[in-house]
Amino acid sequence: MDGTFERQGKPRVLVADKLSPAAVEIFRARGIEADLRPGLAPSALREIIGTYDGLAIRSATKVTRELLAAADRLRVVGRAGIGVDNVDVPAATARGVVVMNTPHGNAITTAEHAIAMLFALARQIPEASASTKAGKWEKNRFLGVEVTGKTLGVIGCGNIGAIVAERAQGLHMRVVAYDPYLSEKRALELGVEKLELDALLARADFVTLHVPLTEQTRNVISREAIARMKPGARLINCARGGLVDEAALHEALVSGHLAGAALDVFETEPATESPLFALENVVCTPHLGAATAEAQEKVALQVAGQMADFLLTGAVSNAVNTPSVSAEEAPRLRPYMALAQRLGALAGQLAASPEGQAAGAIRAIRVEYEGHAAELNRRPLTAAAVAGVLGAVLDSVNMVNAPVVARERDIEVVETTRERSGEYQTLLRVAIACDRFERTVEGTLSAGDRPRLVSLKGIAVEADFAPHMLYVTNQDRPGFIGRFGTALSEAGINIATFHLGRAAPGGDAVCLVAVDGPVPDKVLAGIRDLPLVRQATALAF
Template identity: 60%
Template sequence: MTKPKVLISDKMDPNAARIFEERGCEVDVITGETPEELKARIGEYDGLAIRSSTKVTKDILDAADNLKVIGRAGIGVDNVDIPAASAKGVVVMNTPFGNSITTAEHAISMLLALARQIPEANARTKAGEWPKKDFMGVEVTGKTLGLIGAGNIGAIVASRARGLKMKVMAYDPFLTPERALEMGVEKVDLGTLLERADFITLHTPLTDETRNILSRERIEAAKPGVRIVNCARGGLIDEAALKDALESGHVAGAALDVFLEEPAKENPLFDAPNFICTPHLGASTTEAQVNVALQVAEQMADYLVDGGVTNALNVPSLSAEEAPRLKPYITLGEKLGSLVGQLEGPDVQSLSVEVEGAAAELNLKPIVAAVLAGMMRSWSDTINMVNAPILAKERGLKVSETRTAKEGDYHTLLRVVANTPDRRREVAGSLFGNNQARLVEIAGTRIETELEGHMLYIVNEDAPGFIGRLGLTLGDAGVNIGNFHLGRRLPDKHKGGDAVLMLTLDQQPSDAVQDAVCALEGVRKVRSLSF
């Protein structure tokens, strides 16, 4: 079996390469390449491990014919074109927790430095002055800290701030009252936070919703004398408005580790009073650099070797422990989806994935993605579990999930229901021996078969002599039947109705063979299938 091949294109801890090798991957460490050099090289790799220097553009992704996963050692993925990666079917991962403590500690350090004006006092003292009267700081004890963003890093900052005897409030649309109580913070709206906070720290990603979250209007609405710290992402603060507020004294001080444009070798804020800055050092500690490098290697190896998906930004997470249990269901879902796709084509408008029995306990997101990938792969050979849900959404395909814990006729069952403008198509499958995917029902007819290789799906009038005529027709054409499975859809218990045949053939039947089968008396439908 060929080993997955990984390229590390940015400098990171050498133990990352060791982890890849120990987990069964080949790894090359080639840093500092130009975009053109990376584009020429990327086609031979299954994985790409990066930090912030490598820019993974659509142009590079277009050349990445074998790429399956991009791993960012760190939080920010501004340097990865995620929509293009998703369309290409490439998983994009980051390591959101590897530098959480380091970034939180930097924010607290900036807050304390801002409160006591330490950088400027240090510079002037070293210049031979003794400007004791010029630096009247403020205590943080008893002051109110307002967190904008209360995720992992925000929670660590809150913990450290409470240790400094600060009162902490938080604005975060995703913060639940229970989590706020656990963190020891007061959950407030943004307006209340701006009114009451003596210090504000930001801990959100940069999105359309958070861009300029501290706009000119919001900065003006903040409590006079507020001090602002941003160690999250550039672009969260209107930098021009912040400069004006610092010069007017409405904002008593600001400390930024990140800027809208980086490297920020020139910025109007550099001349503003009571302004502290550092060159994006939030994650710059020895411990953090080691942690994120090791984590990204472990996550990527989990995916490439075992199918586990952790901290992915464009596909549901799937732990390495879950992957073996889900793998047969993913196979079953993909085959059922493929069956629907080949029978109905691109006319499907809505899709329902229903699970019963043991399957109801599972993480359904990967199974649904597998069904979609199987169905849509019959229309495009670039579809996989990563991009199928995105492309389905773009097509306006409505997708729903249903769980039923109670067992029916099978210990575990996966049912796929597809609706087109003209009809409803329903197929169901189960696992035999907990790992063998089998079709058990199609169009309301019980029929058990593996979905493998070349198959012929036939619906015909249930009448004597048909199977003999079918066998002769295929035999005369030199087509050998590997397996033969029959289901009967009867209007009553004795006679009439239709029969459903699923034949496994040794070779794909030609159009002429299919036409000959269609011409047989009583045939209602014939479809060649491939799995």
């Protein structure tokens, strides 16, 4: 996959977990080969993954670094659900694989499960049910608490947390929230009081978790956090295992510091044994947060549609490791992405040339937009330009992993816009700042969608991009063109187009030639030895 998301034959998708048959039909109806093979062993999956462009999963399949290393064709992983903790996202990004999820598909279902767990915990419903079914009538044993008037502490007020807050308010609960990304304005819209974590823990009668599992959130409910919770409080976790220190929770429940806990997720899953299972004041379910018929169907259809859009049009929805491009934007952005990638590739190849290497290491890549280009969704365009630059000197770089590769090499990426437009209705400018000087290339779209170079190293030169080109810098003196053309002719190299530009009469000049095939190193060396030639570089696009 290159920076422009161009189609490369008929895509193939492997559905490695159980998805709705309707999701598989979405792929097939859109001309994508889809194989439904759930339950494959990791070794079997590694054996076949190299023939697929897409991998659709739920939570069972683990997309590991080892699996990705065997996935030579893979372009996208689609997770039917919210969490992507079963996907090695950094490894996928490094290999240029888009990772998508469906953050909204099961939000309502998961929020409803959290509310159901709240009621089950407050009224001891599971234990009461088991007792009654056992032939007992222990009416006085199961004394519950009302939720009306109680304070619910919501940790994580994103899609699901916001729905939980709304449902709790309908139950006449007071809702307080902790979320570093929750603005005061959004808190006001939700009708929640924004607090710091310690303040929330001290006030809440019920605490519910709705955050992803990251290094920052792991054990957010730690032993210390539990100690700060209000005595007699109840904890609900329908988000991710690993957010709660389960050993510390067990101690707090046994000691009576906490009145109860309701857990849908566990540190190790499947959770077939745990000291928590023996406690009457613990409600447990087997990761049922998204387990409704409606949610299962919804996320399956959503991930299939997203993956199909990406593989066929380049549209990127709900990706966790690359900028989004809507289905409506994709056709409009495609020529601009092609232009950005080719300008970046040209600048990168100039930096990799003997002349460019003398300038030292690349320190910054600047992408500037004028005219119509300045009004577009520029993040994917900038990513395509950076991919072009770095792809000229590194293998396996595309617009997914290019920003990460740039950061790893301490290369600053700068994106700017200019409101005014000059000679062209749209203009992209890519500049590479090296240790000793800067190289700039500029381009536009010709005939609406054809990438075209308009300036090279500050010298005006109009040229279309071709698969094989030859770039020459020379002194603007009589005789150069004749000797240059003769050298190519004697080597049997046919010239497709020939473009010239110069800074001033008799000064520096550039020559950009499209040829019908690669220029052999021996021919290139002969051109460099011609009188008036300063530098010659073979280019490929």
